[in-house]
Amino acid sequence: MTTTATPLLQVQDLRTVFETRAGRVFAVDGVDVTVHPGECLGVVGESGSGKSVTFSSVMRLVRAPGRIVNGSISFEGRDLRGLSVHDMRRIRGRDIAMTMQDALTALNPALTVGEQILEVLYAHDETLPKGRLARQRAARAKAVDMLELVGIASAGDRLKYYPHEFSGGMRQRIMIAIALACRPKLLIADEPTTALDVTIQAQVLELIADIRARLGMSVVLITHDLGVVSEYCDRVMVMYAGQVVEEGPTASVIREPLHPYTRGLLQSIPRLSLRGQKISPIEGQVPDLIDLPPQCRFYSRCGERIDACRQRIDMRDLGEQRRARCIRLSEGKA
Ligand SMILES: Nc1ncnc2c1ncn2[C@@H]1O[C@H](COP(=O)(O)OP(=O)(O)OP(=O)(O)O)[C@@H](O)[C@H]1O
Numbered sequence: 436m437t438t439t440a441t442p443l444l445q446v447q448d449l450r451t452v453f454e455t456r457a458g459r460v461f462a463v464d465g466v467d468v469t470v471h472p473g474e475c476l477g478v479v480g481e482s483g484s485g486k487s488v489t490f491s492s493v494m495r496l497v498r499a500p501g502r503i504v505n506g507s508i509s510f511e512g513r514d515l516r517g518l519s520v521h522d523m524r525r526i527r528g529r530d531i532a533m534t535m536q537d538a539l540t541a542l543n544p545a546l547t548v549g550e551q552i553l554e555v556l557y558a559h560d561e562t563l564p565k566g567r568l569a570r571q572r573a574a575r576a577k578a579v580d581m582l583e584l585v586g587i588a589s590a591g592d593r594l595k596y597y598p599h600e601f602s603g604g605m606r607q608r609i610m611i612a613i614a615l616a617c618r619p620k621l622l623i624a625d626e627p628t629t630a631l632d633v634t635i636q637a638q639v640l641e642l643i644a645d646i647r648a649r650l651g652m653s654v655v656l657i658t659h660d661l662g663v664v665s666e667y668c669d670r671v672m673v674m675y676a677g678q679v680v681e682e683g684p685t686a687s688v689i690r691e692p693l694h695p696y697t698r699g700l701l702q703s704i705p706r707l708s709l710r711g712q713k714i715s716p717i718e719g720q721v722p723d724l725i726d727l728p729p730q731c732r733f734y735s736r737c738g739e740r741i742d743a744c745r746q747r748i749d750m751r752d753l754g755e756q757r758r759a760r761c762i763r764l765s766e767g768k769a
Pocket residue numbers: 453455460462480481482483484485486487488489500501536659724
C-alpha cells in the first residue's frame with residue numbers, strides 16, 4: 436500500500452439524518468473516509484457513534500426515515516450517490532460487499548445458504564458460462580469453494596442447510612462467504628465478531644485477514660475493540676457522536692493518541708492501556724444527536740476541557756497522516 440495511490444473509496448462531508456418524531460437525528464455529521472487499495476481500515480467508537488450508518492450510507496442501504504443529505508461518495512472515481520438503483524445494485528455484491536452486524540437477521544431464513552450464495556453469483560458473476568446447465572454447475576462449484584474458503588467442512592452438503600441450522604460463528608462465516616462470492620474489491624465487515632466467543636472471534640478475523648491477503652482486497656473493519664484494530668488494521672478512524680474525532684496509522688494512534696476520547700478508549704482496554712495505568716471506562720454518555728450545540732461533542736465527558744472548546748471544532752491535519760478534532764492540539768498539548 437502506498438499513500439499516493441488513488442483511493443479506492445473516498446467519502447467527503449457525508450451527512451445522514453433520521454427524521455424522527457422527536458426531531459432530526461444527525462447520525463452522521465460531516466464524515467470523511469478514505470480507503471486505499473489493499474488496506475484494512477478500522478472504525479471504532481462507542482455504540483451509537485455512527486459507524487454502521489456511515490457505511491450503510493456508502494452502500495446506499497439507509498432506509499427511511501433515514502436519508503443522506505450531503506456529501507460525495509466516490510468509488511474508483513465513480514460517484515455512487517449519482518448512480519441509478521440498478522447500477523448501484525451492480526456495485527453492491529460485485530465491487531463492494533458489506534456484512535451486517537446481525538447475521539441472523541441479515542440472512543434470509545427461508546432460503547438455504549446455497550440458494551443465497553447462488554443468488555449473488557447469478558446476479559453478479561460475469562464469468563459464469565452461458566448455457567443453463569453449465570451455468571448451474573459452475574455456480575454450484577463456486578458456492579462450494581466459497582464455503583470451503585471460509586472454513587466450513589463438508590461444504591457440498593451444507594449448501595442445503597438453512598441459516599438457523601448453523602451456530603452464530605458459522606453464520607458470520609456464511610455471511611462472509613456470501614459477501615466474498617463475487618470477489619469484491621472492498622469488504623465492509625460490520626462488527627463481524629461481537630456476538631461470538633473469543634476463540635471464534637479470532638478465527639473469523641484470521642479468516643478475513645487471510646482472504647484479504649489472498650484476494651488483495653481492501654477491508655473496512657467496524658468494531659468496538661481497539662485491540663482488534665491494533666492487530667488487524669493499517670489505519671484507524673475513531674468516531675464519536677456522528678463525527679470522526681481522530682484518524683491515523685494504527686500503530687501511531689495507539690502509541691500516541693491525540694484526542695482525549697481516543698485516550699479514554701485506550702484506557703478502557705486492559706491489554707492496550709499503558710502498564711501501571713488504571714483501567715477505567717469513560718464516564719458519562721454520548722450526547723443526544725438531536726439539537727447538538729456548536730461545541731466539541733466530547734465536551735461534557737472530557738477531563739481536559741477548557742472554555743474554548745465551546746465552539747465549533749474542526750478536524751486538524753497534524754502531518755504524518757494524523758488528524759484529530761481537538762482544539763487543545765493547537766496549544767501544543769492535548
Ligand atoms: N432507524 C433509526 N431511526 C432513528 N435514529 C437512528 C436510526 N438508526 C440509527 N439511528 C441513529 O443513528 C445513530 C448512529 O447509529 P449507528 O448504528 O451508526 O451506530 P454504531 O456506531 O454503528 O453503533 P453500534 O456500535 O451500537 O453498532 C444512533 O445513535 C441513532 O441515534
